[in-house]
Amino acid sequence: MLIAERFIMSSQFTPNNPLPQEAKVPEEIARFSPEVEAEIERHLAKYPPERKRSAILPLMFIVQRERGGYLDPPGVAYLADRLGVRITDIWEVATFYSMINTEPVGRYHIQVCKTLSCKIMGADRITEQCSKRLGIKPGETTPDGLFSLSVVECLGSCGTAPMLQLGFDYHENLTEAKVNELLDRCQRGEYQPTVGVKTSA
C-alpha cells in the first residue's frame, strides 16, 4: 500500500513546486477587473490552499471568456502565475480538454452534436444546414469572426435530439425552421446567451 501510495504521489503534481524563473513568459501577463479577480478567488477558495492547481479548469473558462474566447499567451501567463505552475503545465491541461480553446473562435460558436442518438434523429441535416447557410465547414470560422461551426460528441441531450450548443446554451428538438430562426437572431446581433455569462457564485 505504501509503495503504491508513494507511486501515486510522485507521479502527480507536487504542491508548491518552486517555479523556475526562466519558464515565465516575460512580455505580458493579463490583468483583470476586481470583479473578475473576486470571481477567481471564489473558485480558489473551494480547494485546500496548497492545492490551488485544482482550480485550473474553472479559471481557464474565466480567462478565455475575458480574453476574447480563447487562451492567448498573456492569459496563459496569468494562469501560470496565479496558480504557481509552469507555462507548460497550463498548455498541457489546455490541450487535453475540448472546451478549452487555444485558438480564436467565432463570437457565436455553434456545436452540433453528432453522436448516435442525434445522428439517427437527423444531426447531419442540421450540420449541413448550418454549414450551407454560414458558408463554412465544421472546424472553420466565418471571415468576419462571427460564427464558428463544430461537430462535437455526445452532449447528453439524446432524448431531445437533434441538438446544438451555442456558447453554453442548449438548443434541442431542432428543426430546419428553429435553426434558421436562431441564426437570424445571431446575425441581427439579437442573440443573448442565457447561461454562463454572469459571474458564478
Place this chain on the structure above:
Amino acid sequence: MFIGAIGCEPLQLKRVNLENSHRLDVYRKNGGYEALKKVLDGMSPDDVINEVKKSALRGRGGAGFPTGMKWSFVPKDNPKPKYVVCNADESEPGTFKDRYLMERDPHMLIEGMLIAAYALGSQTCYIYTRGEYRYLIEIADEAIREAREAGLVGEKILGTNFSCNVYTHTGAGAYICGEETALLNSLEGLRGHPRMKPPFPAVAGLYGSPTVVNNVETLTAVPDIIKMGGEAYQKLGTEKSGGTKLWSVSGHVNRPGVYELPMGYDDMEKFIMEDCGGMLNDKKLKAVIPGGSSVYIMPAADILGKDVRMDYEGLVAAGSMVGSGGFIVMDETVDVFESTKNLIEFYKHESCGWCTPCREGTDWLVKVFKRIASGEGRPEDAQLLLDICDNIEGKSFCPLGDAAAWPIQSAIKKFPEDFKRHLARLTETEGALT
C-alpha cells in the same frame, strides 16, 4: 420529453415535475432533508453504511458496483481528510438522466452527498460536472447557497457537530473524466488520465486521501434508502439489485425521456412498444443499445417475445448490460455498420492517449471503418476489426478500451449482413463473415 415512473411509485423522480422543484422550500415541503435529520438524530456512520449495504444499491454510473461495499472500503483510521466526490460527468452516449436529476432536484443530490460524507467521516464534497452542463452548475451553486443559508451545508449542520462543505467543480469536455481515477486527476488540475489501481480511491484518491466517487443517480438514491430503510428499498427491486433505475430513452420511439423503472422490470418489449409509446412512424424495431454506447447491441429478435428482464442479471442473460441505462432504440432504417462507425469515432475522439492499445487501436478501428465506408474495404476487414478489438479488450489501462471494443464485436456478431453489404460491394468473398 417524458420524465416519470412506470411500474412503480416514482422515487427518485417524485419531485421532478413539481413547479420550482429545484428550490429548497419545495424540496423541504416534499420530504427533503428529513433523511439527513434522521441520520444526525442518532444513526452512527456504521448504521448508515449498513442501511446502504442492505439496500443492495449498485453504482448507477455504469459498473454496478455495490455502493455500501464501496463505502466500507474507506479506512477509518486514516488521519488524512476524506472526500466525497459526485461524478456528474455524464457523457456516455445515450445517457441524460443525471442531467434532469440535477436540473430538477439538486437538493436531493446535496442531501445524498451530506449523508455519504457523514457516513465516511468527510467534511468536503465536490460535484464534478461536465463542462457542457454549465447551467446545471449554476443551479447547483444556487442550491448550495440556499442550503448554506438554511444551516444545511457548512459548519455545525442542523445544530450538530457535523460540518461539511459542498462545492461544484467544472470539467471541460472529456469523456474519460467519467472514469473515477481520471476524474480525480482532472479535479487535481491535471490531464484526465486514469490512474493505476490499486490503490483504489477509497484508500488513496483525491490528493492521496481516502475518497469515494459516486454517480449522481447513486447519491440521490441515498436519502430514500435512509428514510424507508435499506430493506424496503431493496424490495422495490430484486435481491441483488435493489431499488429503482432510471433509463434514458432516445432514438426511434414516440416518447423518448427519462423513465424510472423498478429493478427487474420484466418485459423490455412492453417497455418499448407501450411505455415509450411504440416505434416512431410505425417502423419496425431493428436493434436496441440498452445501457449506453459501451454495451453490446441487442437485435430485435433477442427482445421481441423474449420477456427480457431489465436489471443487471437479466440483461447479462439477454446478451447485454445495464451500463448507465442509456437506452438507444433503432428502427429498420438504421444501418448497424454506420451506427457502429459513429460510435467508434466517438471512442477514438475520447481516448485519452495514455495507453497504446486504446490510443492506437481506436485510431486503426476508425481507419478500417472509413476504408470500408469509402468502398475500398477488403474481404478480410471484418476479421481485421475483430483482431484489433482483441488487441484492445482487456489490454488497455482503463475500461474505455473495452467500451470501444464491445460495440464492434457485438455488431459484427449480431448484424453480419450490414457489414457484408458494405464489403460485398467490392468482392464476392465474404471473409470473416461467412
